[in-house]
Amino acid sequence: MDPVSFSDLLGLLRFPNAESAPIPAAQLTPGHVLASGSFERYVVTGLPVPEQRSGLLAVPIRHLHGGHAASLYLSPDAEPYVYRARTGRVSGLQVPVIPRVHIPDAPQVGDRVVLQHYVAHRLGVRAVREFTGEQWEDRTSPDAADRGRPVSTAVMREEVRPSPVASLRGWYVYLPAGQRPYLYADGAPVLARTAASLTGGDVVRLPGRGALEVQDVRAHADGRTIRLRVLQPSVHQGRHLVWASREGDAVEVEDSGRSGLLYPCEPRTDELVPASELNVGDTVIAAYGRSYSHVATVDGVWRQPVRAYMHVHATSVDGRPTRTQTGFENRYVILRRTAVACGMPAVAAHTP
Missing domain, CATH: 2.30.30.870 (Pelota, domain A)
Known part of the structure; x- marks a missing residue:
């Protein structure tokens, strides 16, 4: 199939029965999208490169929603499935590159690592780990009893190291203590706000150029209720807020405050x-x-x-x-x- 535009590719991949076919690994070219396995919906961003020591092919890949650049290692005789629909050479604007995570040798107490998911049917991003002074504490659950055990800085580095395995869920962002937090929207850094710091008129961003305007935030005994309106739906249809896919749709989010959720927001004029x-x-x-x-x-x-x-x-x-x-x-x-x-x-x- 001849290459199509990136927007047409996304349109064709919205269908669950999008056609796919096997292809020799050596014939993968930029624009092919993997169609099966753990790396489904990853796009090839460069030509396969033979590895001298292992004899494998290193295939540069990145998720269609953007993320850390990674390499997938395949046997030369492998035949991965790809979607028949493919695009031409992808650009950083179409498939954004998120900078690699750097964990310093001497983290500060309160430093956090957050994970922004490729597919998220709710708003808000929470920390996956926080440095306590000696180890990195699990923060994936608001309930301490449900959290995993702490890990060392060395293990934390391995967990976030840019690789296909570490990139399966999304991209990581390092948030130093004492610094205003930020997240990424379509490859560009934006401010990250808690529910308590949101106010009417703030614009919350979604991958795929999605944007929601905060209408109001109401505090109550169980936290805060955030009411938003869709300014622009994400081009990644069916991947973000599936119940709010049209301009003008209303969105209501409950935030207890216990998870420390962050929302990627455009800066205000005075910032x-x-x-x-x-x-x-x-x-x-x-x-x-x-x-x-x-x-x-x-x-x-x-x-x-x-x-x-x-x-x-x-x-x-x-x-x-x-x-x-x-x-x-x-x-x-x-x-x-x-x-x-x-x-x-x-x-x-x-x-x-």
């Missing part, structure tokens, strides 16, 4: 600042609203003479050096502020 207000050491969502938005720690800010450009040099959460160019508009969300001597922002006026 966005220009690059000129950043300090060295600040942790920020950089260039919010741009395709290259990311979370990073600021290393330096420069204003380019004559031209209306600001350059922010930073280090991303996965350790990569980054440089963001924006104008003077408000494009940064401060997650953690670092004090600077005399309160002066670290802005220099020269060409980087």
Whole structure:
């Protein structure tokens, strides 16, 4: 079958009887979507690469909803099933890449790891583990009696290590203690709010460009009732909030507060600042609203003479050096502020 557009591919894969067929592993190409087994609905993002030591083929894959980049290892004579419908080479905008999780050598008490699921029929994301000072405590259940045993930092690193096995459910996000929490929506970082911090007009995001507007939040003895309206349904139909699939549909969510649920939300207008207000050491969502938005720690800010450009040099959460160019508009969300001597922002006026 000839490649189809990405939107047409998603439309064809909505049907439970979408056609599939086996294909030699060596013939997998970017755009093929796996159709069976644990990795169903993972899309091939690159050509298979032979591994010299094992003799296996390493196939780059990522879930159709986005997530951590991973490799699936197949025998050269394997014939995995793929959907007959396939797309052309996939882009990071279509199938977003989430940065790999980095767990520091010395975690702080209260540091959390959350898991955003590929398929979730409820709103809210909870922590899977929290650091207690010695070990990582299970937080998957609000009831302590139902939780698993604590694990060490070494085991925690293995649990979240980017691999097909670790990526089966969704993607992980590391939330340091003392920093405003954030989550990802379509590959871009957004603020994460608790039910108690939500207010009317906030926009909660779903994968696949889905958006819900908070109408009101009512506190009561058992927690809070959140009432929302669908602004835009997710393009991943049948995968998120299946009872609210049309614009204008009403959604009501009960949150007891015991699970510490977080909701990925667009920042409010007064939470966005220009690059000129950043300090060295600040942790920020950089260039919010741009395709290259990311979370990073600021290393330096420069204003380019004559031209209306600001350059922010930073280090991303996965350790990569980054440089963001924006104008003077408000494009940064401060997650953690670092004090600077005399309160002066670290802005220099020269060409980087």
